[in-house]
Amino acid sequence: MQDMLVRLLDLPDIAKEEDFLLKTEDIVIKRPIAPEKSIVTSWVTSNFSTNWADEVDVAFANLPVNCYIAQRGQSILGFACFECTSKNFFGPTGVLASERGKSIGKVLLxxxxxxxxxMGYAYAIIGGVGPVSYYEKTVHARTIEKSEKSIYQNLLKHPK
Known part of the structure; x- marks a missing residue:
């Protein structure tokens, strides 16, 4: 997987999507706070991976937290972190399969x-991208040449 670069000065306006999520889906996009740390990290572990939950844990070391969540009532539907693994990196991010296609991921992104x-950056790196076409279409991100060997290259994985 390669890294991508996105120009932060040209981000799309997501006000309509965020308003739609709130009014029609009752979904709130917010930064979680300290008392929600274990809930968010446990949810990420259960729905995605322990490695990603470790990055969420790092997000909570910052105030405000370097993470957004999508929440309906007491249920988390998705999350997105930034500047957790490395400075100026976006990710990890994930939305429940049952909630995809509603623009939750776009708003979180x-x-x-x-x-x-x-925070003062003009560009950001999306690390170890899976869905390249999604990021190209959504935020006009571009693949960084020769980035196959990224920061995630020798990542330790938790045994199953």
Whole structure:
């Protein structure tokens, strides 16, 4: 998997998508707070991976937390982290399969990238990208040449 570069000065306006999620799906996109740390990390472990939960854990070391979640009532539907594994990196991110196609991922992505822009970055790196075409279409990200050997190259994985 390669890394991608995204220009933060040209992010799409997601106000309509976020408003739609709130009004029609009752989904709130927010930064979690400290008392929610174990809930969010456990959810990520259960639905994605322990490695990703470790990155979420790092997100909680910052105030405000370097993570957004999508929440309906007491249920988490998706998450997106930034600047957890490395400075100026977006990810990891994930949305429950049952909730995909509603723009949750797009809103989480753009809000996270916008937070990186507010931190002073003009560009951001999306690390170890799986769905290249999604990021190209959504935020006009471009693949970084020769980035196959990324920061994740020798990542230890938890035994199953």
């Amino acid at each position: 753009v809000k996270s990238l916008d937070a990186l822009k507010e």
